[in-house]
Amino acid sequence: MAVHKLLLLPGDGIGVEVMAQVKRVVKWLDTQGLASFAIEEDLVGGAAYDDCGAPISEEAMTRAAEADAILLGAVGGPKWDGVPYALRPEAGLLRLRKDLHLFANLRPAICYPALADASSLKRELVEGLDVLIVRELTGGVYFGEPKTITNLSDGQKRAVDTQVYESYEIERIARVAFDLARTRRNSVVSSEKHNVMMSGVLWKEVVSSVHGADYPDVQLRHQLADSCAMQLVRAPKQFDVIVTDNLFGDILSDVAAMLTGSLGMLPSASLGPMEEVSGKRSALYEPVHGAAPDIAGKELANPIAMIGSLGMALRYSFGLGEIADRIDAAVAGALAKGYRTGDINAEGMTLVGTQGMGDAILAELERVN
Structure with missing residues (x-):
């Protein structure tokens, strides 16, 4: 089984919380023998600025260039409003896009x-x-x-x-x-x-x-x-x-x-040009939501977009479309059973937090396994 090199960049705010749920899904895929990953993790955005004075380090950029795919949580927040424009958290994401030539953004x-x-x-x-x-x-x-x-x-x-x-x-x-x-x-x-x-x-x-x-x-x-x-x-x-x-x-x-x-x-994908020799392309996957610092650390964030971003990585970078379909079906199944985070909650539904939604999706994956 091919080993897929995956770089995780949780970033800031709720990025850390929703990435934690992706790690659970990745571990489940590994445990079930459905896919094999070599995982590295690094800092981006405000977290990187606090650590090294730049929105992304040279070491992280090297890891990004060597990865088969990158998963990024979110960047930014009012904590870094006063940093110089060139060093703002969003500059880390922009550098990834530019240096890796990620010219095609797919937003389903x-x-x-x-x-x-x-x-x-x-x-x-x-x-x-x-x-x-x-x-x-x-x-x-x-x-x-x-x-x-x-x-x-x-x-x-x-x-x-x-x-x-x-x-x-x-x-x-x-x-x-x-x-x-x-x-x-x-x-x-x-x-x-x-x-x-x-x-x-x-x-x-x-x-x-x-x-x-x-x-x-x-x-x-x-x-x-x-x-x-x-x-x-x-x-x-x-x-x-x-x-x-x-x-x-x-x-x-x-x-x-x-x-x-x-x-x-909603997830998204940012793809680079296809390399003629290897047939691979640089790719970064991220939810379209921001860092949402107002709810960060409160177990309120919806992890579905982040988990969906993993699904897009499986589909577009690793050629594992059937497994991506299973993740999509697990999300749909959890929603059909009435599980809701606060942003999508409605009368009569079961309100859960970030981990609770992760639990519901993993239960659906187990059910159809």
Whole structure:
């Protein structure tokens, strides 16, 4: 059995608590002989800053480069509001993305049947929802230069952020989206703002070219980002795969996440380019929720998104899709039996804490083993 090198970066706040539940699932998989892992653990974010004065150490970056996959909990919190901008906890995550060339962010938005009533939308709009947002992660306005705040002679200030994309960046993220669509419902919506942004003009042009040359079997539709956001709230089940840039992907994926009822439910994957010789790619998996310092240490955090992130690692990095399906089924089973953390609780349900939800999911794994 192959041994998979897994780096755990719990991070800050509730990241530590939800990662503890992932460790339990990993141990269970090992014990059952379903998968074998070589696990290392290190610091990132505010925890790393407190330890070594940087949001991630060089040693941790080396471990990350050598790992088959990375699981990250969460970073940040008001404790570190006063640190220099370049050393803020989030800079550790940004460095991982940039240095490992993690250009493709996969953000699924899935509504479990048992949680359809937890959404702010009507049940009929979200029940059975399964949308995948493919966000370009290493280009665009978050990384473009110049990025400055300048003092002007009249006493005013000018802030500049630069939206930059090259055609190869758009092409490779489009290919990821089209390839994934072929494994799903074979439909892609490409979202940008070509009506007011030149980067949007290029985005639409390149996506159309890739589609015409290599993916004519996949249905492609272009939609302006603001219209896409509106349609996600109006009729979300019309979407299969949405491919978009870094800025709009950040916004659209959070909109899609809340359709499911809670940010605590949704995992994500950030993938690098495929290496030609080894066939491997760098990959980082993390829940879409933040560090939630207000509930940290109180056994209130929902671990489902973190456990789901492990499932995505099994699927996309280790080729263990059947085991990932079992984890997904165990989560669905625990929810169907009425177990709820506070963020998704409802009348008549069984309120549990972080470990209690982990217990329920592990019990479901045991039940179907």
